[in-house]
């Protein structure tokens with residue numbers, strides 16, 4: 001038993017769950033999970049196809065990116081994950097995919113507006129999209145700058161309220177308190193992106209959902225007086 005076996009197992013499960021949800025093709029995408037007490041992050045290795053991934057392949061690094069456990073090279077997006085963990089101190093896991101609908105909005109450089117109650121149920125605001133990166137940032141430390149691009153976008157937003165972002169020209173990143181919620185958010189984002197795209201195709205002049213309806217739906221699920229689902233006993 002290695003010291004970080006359970007953390008590696010969580011990261012492995014998160015990666016495989018996203019894969020089984022059909023959000024990851026070939027070696028695209030990566031999920032990581034952090035143990036804040038130990039100060040380490042477990043992430044998918046670079047370039048390993050999901051069907052041949054094993055828990056022991058997961059790489060464990062400290063927050064400076066030094067490998068603590070593992071023989072494979074970590075995902076090339078690791079520096080982006082580390083920037084997110086450093087800035088968003090309450091998050092426990094990060095997921096990155098190139099799932100097609102969310103990626104299409106990211107490539108278009110467009111935030112996903114709240115067009116219906118499916119979106120409002122989870123999020124009362126649009127899914128934000130970063131600005132496109134400057135040449136210097138791309139050439140310098142691209143993956144770290146990708147992280148900064150996200151944290152800059154959240155300068156005026158709450159990463160606790162909005163657990164997802166589109167990186168312009170690239171694709172989505174999601175996070176959550178647990179690896180399960182980070183994965184859930186990736187699946188959810190893809191669904192919201194798909195529905196919003198179809199809506200905008202059917203009616204290119206569609207307006208964002210009325211504020212009253214957004215608030216009604218969001219509060220029914222999340223507010224102090226939420227009444228969706230079964231009461232907890």
Ligand SMILES: [Zn+2]
Nearest residue numbers: 096097098171
């Ligand atoms: Zn990517």
